[in-house]
Amino acid sequence: MMNLDTLLQKMWVDYCQLNPAAKRIYDIFTAEGETVLNDHIALRTFNHPRLGIESLAKHFKKLGYVEKGEYTFVEKKLYAKHYEHPNMDNPKIFISELELEKVSPFIRETVNQLVAQVPDSVIESETFAMAGRPWKVNWETYAKLAEESEYASWVAAYGFRPNHFTVNVNKLNKFNDLPTLNKFVQEKGYTLNKSGGEIKGTKADYLEQSSTMASEIPVKFDDGSTHNIPGCYYEFAKRYPLDNGQLYQGFVAKSADKIFESTNKQK
Numbered sequence: 001m002m003n004l005d006t007l008l009q010k011m012w013v014d015y016c017q018l019n020p021a022a023k024r025i026y027d028i029f030t031a032e033g034e035t036v037l038n039d040h041i042a043l044r045t046f047n048h049p050r051l052g053i054e055s056l057a058k059h060f061k062k063l064g065y066v067e068k069g070e071y072t073f074v075e076k077k078l079y080a081k082h083y084e085h086p087n088m089d090n091p092k093i094f095i096s097e098l099e100l101e102k103v104s105p106f107i108r109e110t111v112n113q114l115v116a117q118v119p120d121s122v123i124e125s126e127t128f129a130m131a132g133r134p135w136k137v138n139w140e141t142y143a144k145l146a147e148e149s150e151y152a153s154w155v156a157a158y159g160f161r162p163n164h165f166t167v168n169v170n171k172l173n174k175f176n177d178l179p180t181l182n183k184f185v186q187e188k189g190y191t192l193n194k195s196g197g198e199i200k201g202t203k204a205d206y207l208e209q210s211s212t213m214a215s216e217i218p219v220k221f222d223d224g225s226t227h228n229i230p231g232c233y234y235e236f237a238k239r240y241p242l243d244n245g246q247l248y249q250g251f252v253a254k255s256a257d258k259i260f261e262s263t264n265k266q267k
């Protein structure tokens with residue numbers, strides 16, 4: 001069995017290759033003398049019986065992760081869970097799924113047809129969380145999915161891979177607060193997600209978050225065409241202590257709801 005460090009490292013390399021902008025931001029912080037640790041990694045899927053949250057989570061459970069919180073996003077028709085490792089130096093894993101019983105027949109049928117192309121061997125592989133797109137999808141289908149659910153179109157185009165890594169802001173020195181960090185990232189030329197404000201959440205929520213807007217990257221579709229579409233984003237999370245002195249480790253649904261929009265197409 002692959003060990004956790006190896007898997008997380010492979011996921012990071014895959015994410016950096018696909019999203020050079022995220023890697024550049026990481027490199028800028030490192031050049032500033034910061035040690036960049038990950039608060040969490042997020043994955044996306046559909047709640048199809050073969051591919052729901054558990055199909056991804058089970059590989060992390062084998063490596064010691066334990067289920068903690070659950071979250072619902074009524075409008076986006078999403079449901080999510082987060083997982084923690086006993087060694088809290090390891091990033092939390094946040095896995096969401098689109099609730100297929102709530103979407104249009106078009107999305108449901110399209111997804112069923114995509115899922116039918118996925119061999120069991122991919123789902124059972126210990127690297128399922130970075131398997132990429134295990135089905136064929138045309139540009140036209142992507143565009144039609146995006147009209148109803150940006151989330152559905154993202155998963156259709158990218159399949160299974162980290163949607164974002166998240167900088168643990170508590171562990172930074174110079175950039176230990178989000179206003180300073182956000183200003184710096186924007187001065188370097190990156191666009192932040194402004195939905196719900198640049199900073200989502202407050203100290204009273206025990207979690208403040210900000211994120212870049214995913215830059216567009218070229219994706220090859222199975223009709224032979226290539227299109228620039230939003231890829232993955234980079235997130236920044238600052239946690240505050242609970243009354244017991246321990247940093248809050250959960251997520252905040254009303255903030256996460258806005259963070260999801262970091263893969264929206266920019267006008």
Ligand code: OOG
Nearest residue numbers: 042044163251256259260
């Ligand atoms: C997940 C969005 C939510 C957070 O930290 O609240 C999230 C996604 O975009 O897949 O990551």
Ligand code: NI
Nearest residue numbers: 042166235259
């Ligand atoms: Ni996140």
